[in-house]
Amino acid sequence: MYAHVNVWCLTDQGAAWKDDAACTVAAALQSQPGFRSYTLVRTGEWEVVAITVFESKAELDAALAAIAPLVREAVTPLAEGVIERRAGAVLFHVTAYMGGHEMAPQAPRTFGASRHSRDAPR
Structure with a gap:
């Protein structure tokens, strides 16, 4: 797996505790392979x-x-810009299984490995 991390500095509009733009971005990302x-x-x-x-x-x-283009339209008005940007290989990732809403956890993988386990405990 590979991760991308952005630290965004918000504008007055972005400082409001709303998640509309995040939901829009998440839906677009979720549809990507x-x-x-x-x-x-x-x-x-x-x-x-x-x-x-x-x-x-x-x-x-x-x-x-x-x-x-969606990020430019939905996020740009809410943020002054990216303060810091990082990316790299994921060394470890685990997610709790929550009754079908999230993906079932996968067995931890060692760095560089490509095997997956469908028998992870739930």
Whole structure:
């Protein structure tokens, strides 16, 4: 898996505790091949961190390119810009199973491994 992390500095409009733009971006990302997760974390009154995870770097790059116009339209009015941008291979990722809404957890993988387990405990 591969992750992309953006730290955004918010405008007055973006500082409002609304998730409309995040829901729009999440829906667009979710429809892209290789999607694993999207998380938006409020880290301060004027700051959010977006964490996007895809199965591969190529799928992540393609998804980010595909939704770039949507991000410009929905997010740009809410943010002054990206303060920091990071990306890299996911070393460990686990998700709780919540009755069908989230994906079932997968067995942890070692760095660089490509096997998946469908028999992960629930």
